[in-house]
Amino acid sequence: MKHVYVVGTADTKGPELAYLADVIANTGVPVILVDVGTRAPTIKVDVTAREVAGYHADGAGAVLSGDDRGVAVAAMSVAFSNFVTSRQDIAGIIGIGGGGGTSIVTAGMRGLPYGLPKIMVSTLASGDVGPYVDISDIIMMPSVTDFAGLNQLSRLILHNSGQAISGMALSAYQSSDERQSVGLTMFGVTTQCVTSMVEHLNSTYDCMVFHATGVGGRTMDKLVDDGVLSGVLDITTTEVCDLLVGGVLPATKARLDAIARTGVPYVGSVGALDMVNFWAPDTVPAAFAGRLFYHHNTNVTLMRTTPEECRLIGTWIGRKLSACSGPVRFFIPERGVSALDIEGGDFFDPEADAALFSAIEDAFEVTADRRIERLPLHINDPAFAKAAVDTFLSII
Template identity: 85%
Template sequence: MKHVYVVGTADTKGPELAYLADRIADTGLPVVLVDVGTRVPTVKVDVPAREVATYHPDGAGAVLSGDDRGAAVAAMGAAFARFIAGRRDIAGIIGIGGGGGTSIVTAGMRGLPYGLPKLMVSTLASGDVGPFVDISDIIMMPAVTDFAGLNRLSRTILHNAAQAISGMARAAYHESDGQRSVGLTMFGVTTPCVTAIVEQLRQTHDCMVFHATGVGGRTMEKLVDDRVLSGVLDITTTEVCDLLVGGVLPATEARLDAIARTGVPYVGSAGALDMVNFWAPDTVPAGFAGRLFYHHNANVTLMRTTPDECRRIGAWIGRKLSACNGPVRFLIPERGVSALDIEGGAFFDPEADTVLFAAIEEAFQATADRRIERLPLHINDPAFAKAAADAFLSII
């Protein structure tokens, strides 16, 4: 039988945890109450904090000894992540917490599979939740009041949270069509290309499109590592620009490593390698004064990559792809890499593109199954989309 795991610091949030657990139990679902506090709990729990602490790589003493609360919270987060990853009876997981509790519980939630219901009721949920959610599918629910004893509002919020997690746990989604899933990367400036590829593949493949915002690429590659995706059409590699130049939507140095590790069939391109992303104009670092900018909207500012930056970007991509031993096809759109990089467009710069393409080719180590192909097309030309889809079908 699977259970709903209710998690929090029972030393400081005992009444709220007990109330939440009771409301979930009222729906007929079995509950496991887990304490991740560092002091004596104020309510009865099913899994005590000391048991969770034993999952820390250095043992329980690394979590429960010492007076440094910050260190204890970090250590308990690491222990809880290892504890919860080993459970095989989770129908859903819900946590409550302030700053410390939210950090601990979400550290464990982030490691759980996509689709498993995860709900965090937090006093921090109305702010920047990026560090807690990261690339997971955690649902953050504002607590509204602090967790300092039950009141009519906190009971309402916790009741609603209980109904939400119970509904998700009771009516879990089950995939049935059996189509293989493929990942695609897209930006607004490459949307026509990716949309056309999806149209060509949707009859035979489950197409998952990821916004190339740094988080999108990381999420896609996690799904590659998890063997959820059976192939990738990485049309929009723009996250590398922000990584190397200093934009706000960067990849990490691990970009493309999942492709190398798994050998998953890969078709890539130079989509949006003409731009670096910043927020509103006044957020652009002073060091970029005088550069060519395009104001996408009031909150997004795009900066054209220079030939020197394109050389670095191309070399980085070429080296990374050379470590991939699965089938690789990288398609170069010679007439432009984005909707802005087209004759008459704001970022049209044949010199920069020439340097970019040459740098990719120079660093790329071709083999019988790892190839680059130049196409005399713009990336958003329907013929380019067809070529990308055909290349993918030839290697999948």
């Protein structure tokens, strides 16, 4: 039997947890109440904090024996992650918490599969939730009031969140799509290319397009590792620019490692490697004063990469791809890498592009199944999209 797991610190949030569990149980969904507090609970729970703490590699004592709350919260986060990812009976999971509880519960939620319902009712949900959600599909719901006893508003919020998790658990999505899934990366300046690719592929493959904002690339890599994606068309590798130059939408150093680990069929290109991303103009570091900028909107500022930066970026990508043992095809569009990098465009810079292309080729180790090819086309030319798709179909 599947259950909705209701999770929180029963030492400080007991009445709220009990109320939420009752709301869910009254919908007919079985509930398991889990305590992740570090002191004695104030209500009866189904899984005690000591049981959860026992999932820490160093045992429950590493979680519950100290007086330092920060250390205890960090240790309980690890233990809860191990606990919850070991369970096979979760229909959904809902947590409540302030700073400590949110940190503990979302640490476990992030390890659960996409699509498994996850709601975190938190005092922090109206702020920067990036560290708690990361690349998961956690729903953050503001608690509005603090968790300091039940009141008219907190009952309303907990009732709504309980009904939400119950509805998701009772009506679990079942896919009837038998197509293999493939991943594609896209930015606004490569939309024309990637949209064309999807049109070519959609009748045969389930196309998952990821916005190349750092999070998008990491999500795609995780799905490659998880075996969800059967192949990748990584046309927009722009996240590497922000990683190496210092923009606000960076990849991590692990970008492309999943391709190497799995050997998944890979077709890549240099989409949007002409730009580094910043927020509003006044957020651009002083070190970049005097550079060529394009104001995408009031909150996004793009900076053109220089030949020197392009050489650095190209070398990094070439070396990463050379570690891949599966089928790799990498295409270089000689007439521009983005909608801005086109003759007459704001970022048109043949010298910088030449430096990028040469650096990739110099660092790229060609084998029978790892090839690089130049095309006398712009990246958004329909013929470029078709060439990339045709090659992808030949290797997958």
